[in-house]
Amino acid sequence: MVFGLSTRAVHGTRVIDGVGEPVVAPVFQSSTFVNPIGDHGEVRYTRYGNNPNQVELGNRVAALEGGESAIAVSSGMGATALALRAVLNPGDHLLSSAWIYGTTRNLFESEFGRLGIEVSYVNPGNPRNWRAGVKPNTRAVFVETVTNPLMRVIDLGILSRLCRELGSALIVDSTFCSPYNCRPLEHGADVVIHSATKYLNGHSDVIAGCVVGTEPLIGEVRRLMKLWGQAIDPHAAWLVERGLKSLAIRMERHNANGMAFATWAATHPQVASVHYPGLPDHPDHEVASRLLDGYGGMVGITLVGGGPAVAEMFKRLTVATHAPSLGGVETLVSEPRYTSHAAFSREEREAQGIPDGFVRISLGIEDVDDIIADFEQAFAAVEA
Numbered sequence: 001m002v003f004g005l006s007t008r009a010v011h012g013t014r015v016i017d018g019v020g021e022p023v024v025a026p027v028f029q030s031s032t033f034v035n036p037i038g039d040h041g042e043v044r045y046t047r048y049g050n051n052p053n054q055v056e057l058g059n060r061v062a063a064l065e066g067g068e069s070a071i072a073v074s075s076g077m078g079a080t081a082l083a084l085r086a087v088l089n090p091g092d093h094l095l096s097s098a099w100i101y102g103t104t105r106n107l108f109e110s111e112f113g114r115l116g117i118e119v120s121y122v123n124p125g126n127p128r129n130w131r132a133g134v135k136p137n138t139r140a141v142f143v144e145t146v147t148n149p150l151m152r153v154i155d156l157g158i159l160s161r162l163c164r165e166l167g168s169a170l171i172v173d174s175t176f177c178s179p180y181n182c183r184p185l186e187h188g189a190d191v192v193i194h195s196a197t198k199y200l201n202g203h204s205d206v207i208a209g210c211v212v213g214t215e216p217l218i219g220e221v222r223r224l225m226k227l228w229g230q231a232i233d234p235h236a237a238w239l240v241e242r243g244l245k246s247l248a249i250r251m252e253r254h255n256a257n258g259m260a261f262a263t264w265a266a267t268h269p270q271v272a273s274v275h276y277p278g279l280p281d282h283p284d285h286e287v288a289s290r291l292l293d294g295y296g297g298m299v300g301i302t303l304v305g306g307g308p309a310v311a312e313m314f315k316r317l318t319v320a321t322h323a324p325s326l327g328g329v330e331t332l333v334s335e336p337r338y339t340s341h342a343a344f345s346r347e348e349r350e351a352q353g354i355p356d357g358f359v360r361i362s363l364g365i366e367d368v369d370d371i372i373a374d375f376e377q378a379f380a381a382v383e384a
Helices: 005-011 052-065 076-087 102-115 128-133 156-166 215-228 234-244 247-265 285-291 306-316 346-351 368-383
Strands: 069-073 093-097 118-122 138-144 169-173 191-195 209-213 271-275 298-303 332-334 358-362
Touching: 005 052, 005 247, 052 069, 052 209, 052 234, 069 076, 069 215, 076 102, 076 138, 076 169, 076 191, 076 209, 076 215, 093 102, 102 118, 118 128, 128 156, 138 156, 156 169, 209 215, 247 271, 247 298, 247 368, 298 306, 306 368
Parallel strands: 093 118, 093 138, 138 169, 169 191
Antiparallel strands: 069 209, 191 209, 271 298, 298 358, 332 358
């Protein structure tokens, strides 16, 4: 029997077959385990990523994404670094979307060059740009969909066909979607990355990441993780596994609240623009309608009053919380110019479509009327 996504999220691969077994898996808060004598058996050690909590979380995420294998690590950035390093070697070229998380771009520019890995960027607004950016040594293509923070949606079908032709790996950061809204492997991706800090955990109390792919790819990620030390703590793994059990029901509410809020904001006189792929006038609405099973809980807005208006609005919000992360059950707001894209100059941000006055909003699962009323009273104070 093939189970649905919500059933897989709740039950994973764990089988409860004995009277007296716990319904909820225990936390194996142990760094080390009794080893077999000689070389006839697995050496279990939490730094190796084979603690039972680590293994179960990896199995569950693989089942949700439809991948052969997955591994949980200590952060989303750890997942990104390990996944790309598992694919790329010195002398290789990485072709990346220009629309990516600021810290990911910092990783590429400050560290990959020191490893002898060349990186160049493509404006993916025109699909033809991808082929123009290919070099003889291009070994991987990296994209986010949906992108941070402008909520653009990149057509994975076009890229997967190009990568198959090149023999290159298509690596997708799917953090903003979660497996509920998009499963990139179904669209031809080779590797999927998540910051499990966000929707997979969903409760703003864990830092974690996941990589999904083939068994050989995950084996290489595991080898690197053992050397570089990004193993996830067992209790953190247990918390993400707990969060996954409510993923489907949370994402239903995130999707509904995102659409309701974006629709309301699009008519507000203090909002200059709204970035949400569920709106018909979004530049990628047609792609999003084909690629996604839900438009998500992330909304970008630009205020007419610019940066000063944002600061005043943040002071007045009471339901929404000003914090740098996203994907939690609570509504969170942040300014990318001070968080995810703080390392960029104003000119660089504006070139990417992130002007002063742009706000990233992660719609939580509160009553959406309360969220809208919170922003309404904050806008009224700004106007006054």
